[in-house]
Amino acid sequence: MTFDAHKPWPKGADPDAALCGENERLRVISGFGLDDFAADEELNRITRFAAHLCKAPMATVSLVEEARQRFLAREGLNDTETPRSTSFCAHTMLGGQLMEVLDASHDDRFDGFATVTGDMHLRYYIGAPLISEEGAPLGALCVFDREPRSEPLGALEREGLEVLASAVMRFLQSRREGIAAETAIAESEARFRMLADSIPDIAWSTDPDGRFDYFNARWYEFIGVDARPEDGWDQYFHPQDHARWHSTWETARETGEAYETEYRLKHADGNYRWVLTRGLPVRDGKGEIVRWFGTITDIDDTYRESEARDLLARELAHRIKNVFSIISSLLTLRTRGKPELAEFSQEMDQAIRALAQAQDFVMPVRPQDEQQLLGLLEILLAPYSKTRPDAVKLSGASIQIGPRSATPLALVIHELGTNATKYGALSAPDGSVSVHVEEQGDLLMLTWKETGGPEVSEPSSEGFGTRLLKTTIENQLGGKFTRDWDPSGFSCTITVSKAHLQE
Numbered sequence: 432m433t434f435d436a437h438k439p440w441p442k443g444a445d446p447d448a449a450l451c452g453e454n455e456r457l458r459v460i461s462g463f464g465l466d467d468f469a470a471d472e473e474l475n476r477i478t479r480f481a482a483h484l485c486k487a488p489m490a491t492v493s494l495v496e497e498a499r500q501r502f503l504a505r506e507g508l509n510d511t512e513t514p515r516s517t518s519f520c521a522h523t524m525l526g527g528q529l530m531e532v533l534d535a536s537h538d539d540r541f542d543g544f545a546t547v548t549g550d551m552h553l554r555y556y557i558g559a560p561l562i563s564e565e566g567a568p569l570g571a572l573c574v575f576d577r578e579p580r581s582e583p584l585g586a587l588e589r590e591g592l593e594v595l596a597s598a599v600m601r602f603l604q605s606r607r608e609g610i611a612a613e614t615a616i617a618e619s620e621a622r623f624r625m626l627a628d629s630i631p632d633i634a635w636s637t638d639p640d641g642r643f644d645y646f647n648a649r650w651y652e653f654i655g656v657d658a659r660p661e662d663g664w665d666q667y668f669h670p671q672d673h674a675r676w677h678s679t680w681e682t683a684r685e686t687g688e689a690y691e692t693e694y695r696l697k698h699a700d701g702n703y704r705w706v707l708t709r710g711l712p713v714r715d716g717k718g719e720i721v722r723w724f725g726t727i728t729d730i731d732d733t734y735r736e737s738e739a740r741d742l743l744a745r746e747l748a749h750r751i752k753n754v755f756s757i758i759s760s761l762l763t764l765r766t767r768g769k770p771e772l773a774e775f776s777q778e779m780d781q782a783i784r785a786l787a788q789a790q791d792f793v794m795p796v797r798p799q800d801e802q803q804l805l806g807l808l809e810i811l812l813a814p815y816s817k818t819r820p821d822a823v824k825l826s827g828a829s830i831q832i833g834p835r836s837a838t839p840l841a842l843v844i845h846e847l848g849t850n851a852t853k854y855g856a857l858s859a860p861d862g863s864v865s866v867h868v869e870e871q872g873d874l875l876m877l878t879w880k881e882t883g884g885p886e887v888s889e890p891s892s893e894g895f896g897t898r899l900l901k902t903t904i905e906n907q908l909g910g911k912f913t914r915d916w917d918p919s920g921f922s923c924t925i926t927v928s929k930a931h932l933q934e
Contacts, residue, residue: 457497459567463603464610465494465501473602474504477572477595482506484591485557485574485584492599493520494561494570517544519575523558524568529589531557534579554579557589559596564604572596633727635710639720641684653729655699669695669703676708687712687720693730704731804875804932805829807837808866811844815857815864822857827868830875833934836927839907843925846896847879855921856884862920875929881920889916908932 474492482490489507493500500518502511515521519541523530534554535541546553558573572595584592627634627647634647651657654667668676672694683690690710695703710725805825812823832840848857848864856862862884869876890897904912910927 453497455565456567456569459563459565460494460496460569462610463494463607465503468503471504471602474599475506477598477602478504478506481572481574481592481595484595485588487555487574487576489576490572490574491520492561492570492572493518493558495521495524495568500570513546517546519544519546519556520558520571520573523571523573524560524562527560527562527568529557529559529593530571531583533581533583536579552577557584557592559592561596561600561603563600569603572599630726632729633706635725635727637723639722641680641723650727653696653698653727667697669697671695680710683710684723687714690723690725693734696727704729705734706730803829804832804868807832807840808844808868811841812848812864812866815848815852822863824863824865825868826865828870828875829868830870830929831933833932835934836908836932839903840932843900843903843908846900847923850896851881851884851921854885855887856881859884870929873929875927875932877925877927878922879925880922884920886918887916887921888918889914 478490478492482488490505491502491508492504493502495515495518497515499512499515500520502508505511519530519532519535522540532538532541532555535544535547535556536554541547541556544553545551553575555576555578556573557575558571560571561569563569572592574592624647628649630647631649633649633653634645635643635650636645637643665673676692676694679692680690682688689712691708693705693707696706698704707728707730708725709728710723712720713722713724715721805827806829808825812825816823851857851862851864856864863882865878865880865882867878867880869878901912904910904925904927908925908927909931910925912923912925914921914923
């Protein structure tokens with residue numbers, strides 16, 4: 432490849448000797464960031480050693496640019512640059528190997544140079560080319576003297592000069608890689624900031640100690656002031672929420688677990704808005720937390736809609752409970768004075784109370800994480816343990832139960848408990864019932880087992896209670912119901928889908 436012919440070549444230079452085009456060569460040079468280059472002691476030491484090695488008073492690391500040659504390091508010379516048109520190194524870099532001039536005043540390539548004819552009185556020169564990884568000629572590590580020499584430099588000194596030139600190139604390459612890495616990091620940070628500023632949520636980061644050092648543009652839009660990241664967001668909290676946020680945040684930092692909480696944050700309009708904050712730790716190869724990254728999502732509209740729905744649900748739960756109370760009262764009134772209906776009235780009243788308890792348990796009068804199956808079973812079976820605490824034993828897994836499944840399940844448990852009290856284990860002084868809940872993949876198995884009661888046997892026909900159990904379990908809960916009439920005690924298994932149970 433040849434250089435662009437936009438400028439004259441040094442006398443005697445061969446353009447075809449170049450390893451790449453001039454434009455490409457200049458582009459490669461620009462990658463070394465020489466506009467910001469400052470004197471470097473490592474290069475200075477290499478340059479001084481080159482002069483001592485060749486027993487010469489002067490040496491330079493020369494980089495040949497478009498119109499000048501710049502000295503990145505120099506020994507015995509005050510000038511920092513000279514014109515390219517009178518550069519010995521411009522010839523050296525094109526040759527691709529050591530170039531030695533014993534007496535420049537007798538070399539027709541250089542005898543007219545100002546450095547030869549002028550006060551500098553340059554006579555001896557030897558240079559090792561500096562070639563980039565791409566093959567671009569950059570300049571030379573050169574040594575020169577005001578006295579001519581009669582004999583070429585020895586083999587040891589020539590090899591030493593080439594080794595030093597390689598060291599110069601390693602230095603320059605390392606500098607270029609550092610600049611490229613810094614540029615890549617800067618571009619990556621710019622892309623990250625562009626991405627972070629484009630998302631609808633507030634993005635934040637902290638150092639390992641929890642000191643905030645970054646917020647994206649959404650933060651400043653939300654709070655309406657140009658606050659510094661290190662100021663954090665303490666001052667923008669609702670007074671009632673700050674202690675809870677701080678406790679949650681400190682716990683996350685101490686444990687290294689994911690962080691999530693809700694609180695109110697002061698908006699630019701002066702009002703407090705509910706937000707959801709999430710954060711995750713970033714760990715190094717040793718597992719140590721090096722940063723925290725997270726987001727803040729404005730959930731105020733959703734939060735207030737949820738509050739309105741919860742208020743409505745509470746009102747509905749209250750009214751449904753009143754309906755159960757009215758039905759129970761009507762049943763008592765209608766059967767009063769009718770002894771033949773007393774047992775029926777009592778059983779129906781207990782069933783209604785069980786349904787009311789289940790409805791009250793799953794409606795939003797209690798936190799959702801307390802709506803657990805074992806909790807509901809404990810409430811429903813509590814009446815059967817009043818006379819003897821060990822009459823009913825609960826064990827096993829507990830999963831969240833939804834409002835749709837709570838009422839039919841309450842009806843099933845009430846029916847089983849009533850039967851056990853009238854005919855089964857709970858009718859005997861030492862009888863007991865164990866209820867065990869077990870998860871099996873996507874299914875949940877509830878096992879009811881009676882012991883210590885009277886001997887039982889399978890009835891000849893299904894009664895109303897059995898039909899009620901099967902209908903409720905299979906149709907309303909979408910499950911299966913199996914029974915075992917072992918003489919030592921009745922047992923049954925209810926198998927339902929966990930997903931269905933949580934609806």
